[in-house]
Amino acid sequence: MRNVARGLPRSDERILLKTTTFRQDVEEAMKLLGEKGWLFEECTVMDAKGIPRWGLCFAHPTRIQVLKNRGYFTQFDSTHKTNAWGHNMFSFLVRNEQGIWIPGAHCVVERENSEILAHTMKAFKRWCGWKPRYVLTDDSAVEQLAVRRVFPGLEAGEQEVSHLLCTVHTMRTLNKRFKSEADKPIFNVLRHAMYAYTRIKCYELCEEAIFLARDEKTKNYIRTYWLDTSHKWAMYARSHSPLLEQVTSTNGSEAWHRQLKAGGGLRKGDASNHSNINFFNLVFLLTAYIYIGIRGMILHIMQQADNRDSKARKAYNDFRVKSLSIVYHEYPEVGLFPGPVQKLLGPEINAVNERIAQGKETPIFDENLTCHCK
Numbered sequence: 032m033r034n035v036a037r038g039l040p041r042s043d044e045r046i047l048l049k050t051t052t053f054r055q056d057v058e059e060a061m062k063l064l065g066e067k068g069w070l071f072e073e074c075t076v077m078d079a080k081g082i083p084r085w086g087l088c089f090a091h092p093t094r095i096q097v098l099k100n101r102g103y104f105t106q107f108d109s110t111h112k113t114n115a116w117g118h119n120m121f122s123f124l125v126r127n128e129q130g131i132w133i134p135g136a137h138c139v140v141e142r143e144n145s146e147i148l149a150h151t152m153k154a155f156k157r158w159c160g161w162k163p164r165y166v167l168t169d170d171s172a173v174e175q176l177a178v179r180r181v182f183p184g185l186e187a188g189e190q191e192v193s194h195l196l197c198t199v200h201t202m203r204t205l206n207k208r209f210k211s212e213a214d215k216p217i218f219n220v221l222r223h224a225m226y227a228y229t230r231i232k233c234y235e236l237c238e239e240a241i242f243l244a245r246d247e248k249t250k251n252y253i254r255t256y257w258l259d260t261s262h263k264w265a266m267y268a269r270s271h272s273p274l275l276e277q278v279t280s281t282n283g284s285e286a287w288h289r290q291l292k293a294g295g296g297l298r299k300g301d302a303s304n305h306s307n308i309n310f311f312n313l314v315f316l317l318t319a320y321i322y323i324g325i326r327g328m329i330l331h332i333m334q335q336a337d338n339r340d341s342k343a344r345k346a347y348n349d350f351r352v353k354s355l356s357i358v359y360h361e362y363p364e365v366g367l368f369p370g371p372v373q374k375l376l377g378p379e380i381n382a383v384n385e386r387i388a389q390g391k392e393t394p395i396f397d398e399n400l401t402c403h404c405k
Contacts, residue, residue, distance in 0.1 A: 047115050047324035056116075056324040057087065063326055064089050067333065072154050076147045084144050085118075088151035089329065090136035090158065091336065098135025099159040101125035104274060105135075106167040107174070108284035109143060113291065114328045119143055123155065124283050129346035132283035134336055139325060143173045149180035156181060165193050169200040169281055170264075196264045198279040201225065208252075217243050221257060226266050233265045234258065290335055 064071040071089040107123040138151035182192040209218040224236035237258040244250040269275035358366035
Protein backbone atom coordinates (compact mmCIF):
# COMPACT_ATOMS: atom_id res chain seq x y z
CA MET A 32 0.00 0.00 0.00
CA ARG A 33 1.25 3.47 -0.86
CA ASN A 34 0.14 6.28 1.41
CA VAL A 35 0.27 9.21 -1.02
CA ALA A 36 -1.35 11.62 1.45
CA ARG A 37 1.59 11.24 3.80
CA GLY A 38 4.14 11.48 1.01
CA LEU A 39 5.71 8.08 1.71
CA PRO A 40 8.51 7.30 -0.76
CA ARG A 41 7.82 3.55 -0.78
CA SER A 42 5.04 1.09 0.03
CA ASP A 43 4.91 -1.03 3.17
CA GLU A 44 2.48 -3.94 3.35
CA ARG A 45 2.57 -3.81 7.16
CA ILE A 46 0.60 -0.57 7.25
CA LEU A 47 -2.98 -0.97 8.45
CA LEU A 48 -5.78 0.59 6.43
CA LYS A 49 -7.92 2.89 8.57
CA THR A 50 -11.05 1.11 7.31
CA THR A 51 -9.83 -2.30 8.56
CA THR A 52 -11.68 -3.67 11.56
CA PHE A 53 -10.01 -5.64 14.33
CA ARG A 54 -11.71 -8.87 13.19
CA GLN A 55 -10.52 -8.37 9.61
CA ASP A 56 -7.00 -7.69 10.85
CA VAL A 57 -6.97 -10.91 12.93
CA GLU A 58 -8.31 -12.96 10.01
CA GLU A 59 -5.60 -11.57 7.74
CA ALA A 60 -2.98 -12.30 10.41
CA MET A 61 -4.06 -15.94 10.74
CA LYS A 62 -4.15 -16.28 6.95
CA LEU A 63 -0.56 -15.01 6.80
CA LEU A 64 0.54 -17.44 9.51
CA GLY A 65 -1.09 -20.34 7.65
CA GLU A 66 0.54 -19.38 4.35
CA LYS A 67 3.97 -19.18 5.99
CA GLY A 68 3.52 -22.56 7.70
CA TRP A 69 3.52 -21.18 11.26
CA LEU A 70 1.67 -22.79 14.15
CA PHE A 71 -1.04 -20.54 15.59
CA GLU A 72 -4.11 -20.61 17.81
CA GLU A 73 -6.67 -17.92 18.58
CA CYS A 74 -8.37 -18.04 21.96
CA THR A 75 -10.73 -16.16 24.25
CA VAL A 76 -10.55 -16.81 27.98
CA MET A 77 -12.65 -15.51 30.85
CA ASP A 78 -10.59 -13.78 33.51
CA ALA A 79 -11.23 -13.85 37.27
CA LYS A 80 -13.84 -11.09 36.89
CA GLY A 81 -15.72 -12.91 34.15
CA ILE A 82 -14.47 -10.58 31.41
CA PRO A 83 -13.48 -12.25 28.10
CA ARG A 84 -9.83 -11.75 27.13
CA TRP A 85 -8.62 -12.29 23.58
CA GLY A 86 -5.27 -13.76 22.57
CA LEU A 87 -3.36 -15.15 19.60
CA CYS A 88 -0.30 -17.36 20.03
CA PHE A 89 2.02 -18.32 17.18
CA ALA A 90 5.39 -19.94 16.56
CA HIS A 91 7.56 -21.12 13.70
CA PRO A 92 7.83 -24.95 13.68
CA THR A 93 11.64 -24.85 13.63
CA ARG A 94 12.05 -22.24 16.35
CA ILE A 95 9.56 -23.86 18.69
CA GLN A 96 11.73 -26.99 18.52
CA VAL A 97 14.58 -24.78 19.74
CA LEU A 98 12.26 -23.76 22.59
CA LYS A 99 11.79 -27.45 23.38
CA ASN A 100 15.48 -28.39 23.13
CA ARG A 101 16.92 -25.30 24.85
CA GLY A 102 13.93 -24.40 27.03
CA TYR A 103 15.62 -25.65 30.20
CA PHE A 104 16.23 -21.95 30.84
CA THR A 105 13.60 -19.66 29.28
CA GLN A 106 13.08 -15.95 29.64
CA PHE A 107 10.07 -14.00 28.47
CA ASP A 108 8.68 -10.51 28.68
CA SER A 109 6.00 -8.33 27.13
CA THR A 110 6.22 -5.14 25.14
CA HIS A 111 3.62 -2.57 24.16
CA LYS A 112 3.02 -0.15 21.27
CA THR A 113 3.63 -2.82 18.63
CA ASN A 114 0.20 -2.55 17.00
CA ALA A 115 -2.62 -0.11 16.47
CA TRP A 116 -4.99 -1.95 18.80
CA GLY A 117 -2.83 -1.42 21.89
CA HIS A 118 -2.49 -5.16 22.62
CA ASN A 119 0.65 -6.42 24.35
CA MET A 120 3.03 -8.85 22.67
CA PHE A 121 4.98 -11.52 24.58
CA SER A 122 8.13 -13.21 23.29
CA PHE A 123 9.62 -16.40 24.76
CA LEU A 124 13.36 -16.69 24.20
CA VAL A 125 15.99 -19.36 24.81
CA ARG A 126 19.76 -19.18 24.42
CA ASN A 127 21.42 -21.51 21.93
CA GLU A 128 24.86 -23.11 22.17
CA GLN A 129 26.59 -19.99 20.84
CA GLY A 130 24.88 -17.58 23.24
CA ILE A 131 22.33 -16.17 20.77
CA TRP A 132 18.83 -15.60 22.15
CA ILE A 133 16.31 -17.24 19.81
CA PRO A 134 12.63 -16.14 19.90
CA GLY A 135 10.94 -19.53 20.12
CA ALA A 136 7.31 -18.45 20.42
CA HIS A 137 5.11 -15.37 20.65
CA CYS A 138 1.65 -14.31 21.67
CA VAL A 139 -0.35 -11.11 21.44
CA VAL A 140 -3.00 -10.59 24.13
CA GLU A 141 -5.67 -8.02 24.80
CA ARG A 142 -4.02 -7.04 28.05
CA GLU A 143 -1.57 -8.52 30.55
CA ASN A 144 -3.76 -11.06 32.28
CA SER A 145 -2.63 -14.33 33.86
CA GLU A 146 -5.55 -16.38 32.50
CA ILE A 147 -5.02 -15.55 28.83
CA LEU A 148 -1.23 -15.66 29.16
CA ALA A 149 -1.38 -19.09 30.80
CA HIS A 150 -3.67 -20.35 28.02
CA THR A 151 -1.19 -19.33 25.31
CA MET A 152 1.72 -20.87 27.24
CA LYS A 153 -0.21 -24.14 27.51
CA ALA A 154 -0.50 -24.10 23.73
CA PHE A 155 3.31 -23.88 23.43
CA LYS A 156 3.59 -26.72 25.92
CA ARG A 157 1.15 -28.80 23.88
CA TRP A 158 2.83 -28.06 20.54
CA CYS A 159 6.36 -29.13 21.47
CA GLY A 160 6.47 -30.57 25.00
CA TRP A 161 8.15 -27.47 26.42
CA LYS A 162 9.54 -28.32 29.89
CA PRO A 163 11.53 -25.48 31.44
CA ARG A 164 13.47 -25.90 34.66
CA TYR A 165 14.12 -22.18 35.17
CA VAL A 166 12.05 -19.23 33.98
CA LEU A 167 13.37 -15.67 34.11
CA THR A 168 11.04 -12.64 33.95
CA ASP A 169 10.71 -9.19 35.43
CA ASP A 170 8.81 -8.79 38.70
CA SER A 171 5.38 -8.89 37.04
CA ALA A 172 2.82 -10.67 39.23
CA VAL A 173 0.85 -11.64 36.10
CA GLU A 174 3.80 -13.50 34.61
CA GLN A 175 4.59 -15.27 37.88
CA LEU A 176 0.97 -16.42 38.28
CA ALA A 177 0.81 -17.61 34.67
CA VAL A 178 3.93 -19.76 35.14
CA ARG A 179 2.41 -21.36 38.25
CA ARG A 180 -0.79 -22.12 36.30
CA VAL A 181 1.05 -23.77 33.41
CA PHE A 182 3.74 -25.57 35.41
CA PRO A 183 2.23 -26.63 38.77
CA GLY A 184 5.25 -28.86 39.52
CA LEU A 185 5.34 -32.03 41.57
CA GLU A 186 1.68 -31.85 42.56
CA ALA A 187 0.84 -32.49 38.89
CA GLY A 188 3.59 -35.08 38.45
CA GLU A 189 5.84 -32.63 36.59
CA GLN A 190 9.27 -31.17 37.07
CA GLU A 191 9.44 -28.21 39.44
CA VAL A 192 10.00 -24.88 37.70
CA SER A 193 12.02 -22.25 39.54
CA HIS A 194 10.86 -18.72 38.73
CA LEU A 195 13.76 -16.25 38.85
CA LEU A 196 13.40 -12.48 38.73
CA CYS A 197 15.50 -10.07 36.69
CA THR A 198 18.09 -8.38 38.92
CA VAL A 199 17.75 -5.10 37.01
CA HIS A 200 14.00 -4.90 37.62
CA THR A 201 14.49 -6.05 41.22
CA MET A 202 16.96 -3.23 41.80
CA ARG A 203 14.53 -0.73 40.27
CA THR A 204 11.81 -1.92 42.65
CA LEU A 205 14.22 -1.60 45.55
CA ASN A 206 15.17 1.92 44.50
CA LYS A 207 11.55 2.95 44.10
CA ARG A 208 10.37 1.53 47.43
CA PHE A 209 13.30 2.72 49.58
CA LYS A 210 14.31 5.94 47.84
CA SER A 211 14.06 8.28 50.83
CA GLU A 212 17.12 9.20 52.83
CA ALA A 213 15.63 7.64 55.96
CA ASP A 214 15.27 4.30 54.16
CA LYS A 215 18.83 4.24 52.80
CA PRO A 216 20.05 1.78 55.48
CA ILE A 217 17.28 -0.66 54.48
CA PHE A 218 18.13 -0.19 50.81
CA ASN A 219 21.82 -0.92 51.39
CA VAL A 220 21.11 -4.04 53.46
CA LEU A 221 18.66 -5.50 50.92
CA ARG A 222 21.02 -4.72 48.07
CA HIS A 223 23.70 -6.63 49.94
CA ALA A 224 21.22 -9.46 50.46
CA MET A 225 20.57 -9.65 46.73
CA TYR A 226 24.19 -10.58 46.08
CA ALA A 227 24.62 -12.90 49.07
CA TYR A 228 25.78 -16.33 47.93
CA THR A 229 24.40 -18.31 50.86
CA ARG A 230 20.80 -18.58 52.01
CA ILE A 231 21.77 -18.08 55.65
CA LYS A 232 23.54 -14.80 54.88
CA CYS A 233 20.62 -13.58 52.75
CA TYR A 234 18.13 -14.37 55.52
CA GLU A 235 20.31 -12.62 58.12
CA LEU A 236 20.40 -9.48 56.00
CA CYS A 237 16.64 -9.56 55.40
CA GLU A 238 16.07 -9.88 59.15
CA GLU A 239 18.40 -6.93 59.67
CA ALA A 240 16.34 -4.90 57.17
CA ILE A 241 13.18 -5.81 59.08
CA PHE A 242 14.82 -4.65 62.30
CA LEU A 243 15.77 -1.33 60.66
CA ALA A 244 12.21 -0.69 59.41
CA ARG A 245 10.53 2.17 61.22
CA ASP A 246 6.95 0.88 61.25
CA GLU A 247 5.04 -2.39 61.16
CA LYS A 248 3.78 -1.83 57.63
CA THR A 249 7.33 -1.67 56.25
CA LYS A 250 8.35 -4.70 58.33
CA ASN A 251 5.48 -6.74 56.87
CA TYR A 252 6.35 -5.55 53.37
CA ILE A 253 9.94 -6.75 53.71
CA ARG A 254 8.81 -10.10 55.16
CA THR A 255 6.26 -10.71 52.39
CA TYR A 256 7.99 -9.38 49.30
CA TRP A 257 11.66 -9.86 50.14
CA LEU A 258 12.30 -12.45 52.84
CA ASP A 259 9.65 -14.95 51.71
CA THR A 260 10.55 -14.58 48.02
CA SER A 261 14.35 -14.47 48.33
CA HIS A 262 14.64 -17.68 46.28
CA LYS A 263 13.44 -15.67 43.28
CA TRP A 264 15.68 -12.60 43.41
CA ALA A 265 18.76 -13.48 45.50
CA MET A 266 21.96 -14.77 43.93
CA TYR A 267 22.27 -17.70 46.35
CA ALA A 268 19.46 -19.41 44.39
CA ARG A 269 21.60 -19.26 41.22
CA SER A 270 25.08 -19.97 42.57
CA HIS A 271 24.90 -23.67 41.66
CA SER A 272 24.74 -22.93 37.91
CA PRO A 273 27.27 -20.92 35.84
CA LEU A 274 24.53 -20.25 33.28
CA LEU A 275 22.19 -18.73 35.86
CA GLU A 276 25.04 -16.61 37.21
CA GLN A 277 25.83 -15.36 33.70
CA VAL A 278 22.24 -14.48 32.79
CA THR A 279 20.71 -12.52 35.66
CA SER A 280 18.54 -10.09 33.69
CA THR A 281 16.00 -10.10 30.87
CA ASN A 282 18.33 -8.15 28.60
CA GLY A 283 17.87 -10.82 25.92
CA SER A 284 14.14 -10.08 25.75
CA GLU A 285 14.68 -6.34 25.99
CA ALA A 286 17.16 -6.41 23.09
CA TRP A 287 14.75 -8.45 20.97
CA HIS A 288 11.93 -5.99 21.61
CA ARG A 289 14.21 -3.06 20.80
CA GLN A 290 15.03 -4.77 17.53
CA LEU A 291 11.33 -5.07 16.74
CA LYS A 292 10.69 -1.42 17.51
CA ALA A 293 13.80 -0.05 15.80
CA GLY A 294 13.04 2.53 13.16
CA GLY A 295 9.39 2.85 14.11
CA GLY A 296 8.66 -0.63 12.81
CA LEU A 297 10.74 -0.39 9.66
CA ARG A 298 13.65 -2.66 8.76
CA LYS A 299 17.11 -1.35 9.54
CA GLY A 300 18.28 0.81 6.68
CA ASP A 301 14.83 1.71 5.34
CA ALA A 302 15.11 5.30 6.56
CA SER A 303 18.60 5.73 5.12
CA ASN A 304 17.35 4.62 1.69
CA HIS A 305 15.07 7.69 1.43
CA SER A 306 16.86 10.22 -0.71
CA ASN A 307 14.76 13.09 0.66
CA ILE A 308 13.28 12.80 4.14
CA ASN A 309 10.67 15.51 4.42
CA PHE A 310 8.44 16.38 7.35
CA PHE A 311 5.83 13.77 6.44
CA ASN A 312 8.48 11.03 6.24
CA LEU A 313 9.77 11.99 9.67
CA VAL A 314 6.27 11.87 11.17
CA PHE A 315 5.77 8.44 9.62
CA LEU A 316 9.04 7.08 11.04
CA LEU A 317 8.10 8.30 14.52
CA THR A 318 4.52 7.01 14.45
CA ALA A 319 4.62 4.01 12.11
CA TYR A 320 3.51 1.52 14.72
CA ILE A 321 0.27 3.44 15.23
CA TYR A 322 -0.75 2.24 11.76
CA ILE A 323 0.50 -1.35 12.07
CA GLY A 324 -2.10 -3.94 12.98
CA ILE A 325 -1.80 -7.54 14.18
CA ARG A 326 -0.94 -8.79 10.69
CA GLY A 327 1.70 -6.10 10.18
CA MET A 328 3.21 -6.79 13.59
CA ILE A 329 3.44 -10.54 12.85
CA LEU A 330 4.98 -9.87 9.44
CA HIS A 331 7.60 -7.68 11.09
CA ILE A 332 8.29 -10.39 13.69
CA MET A 333 8.82 -12.88 10.87
CA GLN A 334 11.34 -10.61 9.19
CA GLN A 335 13.26 -9.86 12.37
CA ALA A 336 13.24 -13.52 13.43
CA ASP A 337 14.84 -14.41 10.09
CA ASN A 338 17.52 -11.79 10.84
CA ARG A 339 18.08 -13.37 14.24
CA ASP A 340 18.44 -16.80 12.57
CA SER A 341 21.10 -15.34 10.26
CA LYS A 342 22.93 -13.99 13.29
CA ALA A 343 22.74 -17.43 14.91
CA ARG A 344 24.15 -19.11 11.79
CA LYS A 345 27.04 -16.66 11.68
CA ALA A 346 27.77 -17.26 15.37
CA TYR A 347 27.74 -21.02 14.72
CA ASN A 348 30.20 -20.68 11.83
CA ASP A 349 32.45 -18.39 13.83
CA PHE A 350 32.34 -20.84 16.72
CA ARG A 351 33.53 -23.72 14.54
CA VAL A 352 35.47 -22.11 11.70
CA LYS A 353 36.85 -18.70 12.70
CA SER A 354 40.44 -18.84 14.00
CA LEU A 355 42.93 -16.39 15.51
CA SER A 356 46.00 -15.28 13.58
CA ILE A 357 48.30 -17.33 15.81
CA VAL A 358 46.68 -20.49 14.41
CA TYR A 359 48.03 -19.76 10.94
CA HIS A 360 51.50 -18.62 11.96
CA GLU A 361 52.77 -20.31 15.11
CA TYR A 362 50.30 -22.60 16.87
CA PRO A 363 48.09 -24.55 14.44
CA GLU A 364 47.05 -26.90 17.24
CA VAL A 365 45.13 -24.02 18.85
CA GLY A 366 42.83 -24.16 15.83
CA LEU A 367 41.44 -27.45 17.11
CA PHE A 368 39.59 -25.53 19.81
CA PRO A 369 36.33 -23.60 19.25
CA GLY A 370 36.55 -19.86 18.63
CA PRO A 371 35.67 -18.71 22.18
CA VAL A 372 38.32 -21.03 23.67
CA GLN A 373 40.89 -19.67 21.21
CA LYS A 374 40.12 -16.17 22.49
CA LEU A 375 40.93 -17.36 26.01
CA LEU A 376 44.13 -19.11 24.96
CA GLY A 377 45.44 -16.25 22.80
CA PRO A 378 46.27 -13.80 25.64
CA GLU A 379 47.83 -16.63 27.68
CA ILE A 380 50.12 -17.59 24.79
CA ASN A 381 51.07 -13.96 24.21
CA ALA A 382 51.84 -13.54 27.94
CA VAL A 383 54.17 -16.56 27.90
CA ASN A 384 55.92 -15.33 24.77
CA GLU A 385 56.39 -11.90 26.35
CA ARG A 386 57.79 -13.54 29.48
CA ILE A 387 60.31 -15.51 27.44
CA ALA A 388 61.27 -12.38 25.45
CA GLN A 389 62.12 -10.68 28.75
CA GLY A 390 64.58 -13.46 29.52
CA LYS A 391 62.51 -15.19 32.14
CA GLU A 392 62.25 -18.95 32.45
CA THR A 393 59.49 -20.88 30.79
CA PRO A 394 56.67 -21.26 33.34
CA ILE A 395 56.23 -24.74 34.78
CA PHE A 396 53.03 -26.23 36.17
CA ASP A 397 53.15 -27.74 39.63
CA GLU A 398 51.63 -31.12 40.48
CA ASN A 399 48.18 -29.49 40.72
CA LEU A 400 48.54 -28.02 37.21
CA THR A 401 48.56 -24.52 38.70
CA CYS A 402 50.56 -21.83 36.92
CA HIS A 403 52.42 -19.25 39.04
CA CYS A 404 54.06 -17.29 36.20
CA LYS A 405 52.46 -14.00 37.30
